[in-house]
């Protein structure tokens with residue numbers, strides 16, 4: 001489903017991603033862990049071309065972007081439709097209700113009629129447990145509820161891949177569980193997901209593969225039971241010791 005080949009990205013002189021390659025099969029969950037500043041968010045943002053790498057190529061399903069050549073805005077728009085992104089700080093429209101937030105993508109991106117978009121948004125919000133909160137505004141919701149709207153919004157355009165950028169790290173501890181629960185449900189449905197998170201229990205339970213990043217590189221990767229219990233690389237060992 002995802003094929004990332006030799007991606008490099010720099011901001012000015014700072015090289016943030018160094019020759020990253022990553023494959024994700026359909027229906028698999030990949031969790032990315034690593035210290036702050038190691039390039040995890042940038043890697044996700046490259047996957048939906050919120051950041052454009054200088055080198056390499058990314059394929060999602062049938063579409064490939066080669067970054068050594070000029071990529072048009074139209075190609076980027078089409079490419080981006082294949083992914084749904086969930087942000088750390090939710091990024092909801094404050095002046096839209098929950099249901100309007102979820103309808104927005106289908107209406108503007110897919111040109112779906114309003115009534116149909118609403119129907120679908122209601123279904124998705126029900127699925128994330130927010131049937132009672134359809135008509136309220138983000139400020140009337142808890143952080144956990146806002147993030148569940150964020151997930152619903154990302155799902156609304158039927159993305160082939162869902163990307164999660166530290167989706168629980170802005171939440172009070174007691175609200176983390178409800179968001180992880182929704183993510184587990186999506187994983188169990190066989191959605192392809194790439195998740196940056198510090199929630200190691202989620203990684204252990206849900207990930208098919210865990211990648212440890214440091215300093216713009218994938219230092220080590222493997223099944224969670226192997227990577228967490230028997231890390232090979234010294235840097236991985238150090239990191240895991242710190243977060244235990």
Ligand code: ADP
Nearest residue numbers: 011014016034035036037038039040041042043
């Ligand atoms: P992580 O998600 O692992 O914390 P990031 O991908 O956010 O790491 O950041 C990697 C590095 O890139 C950091 O040194 C960060 O300061 C830098 N960086 C990220 N975004 C930008 C940007 N837009 N401009 C300049 N530097 C950036």
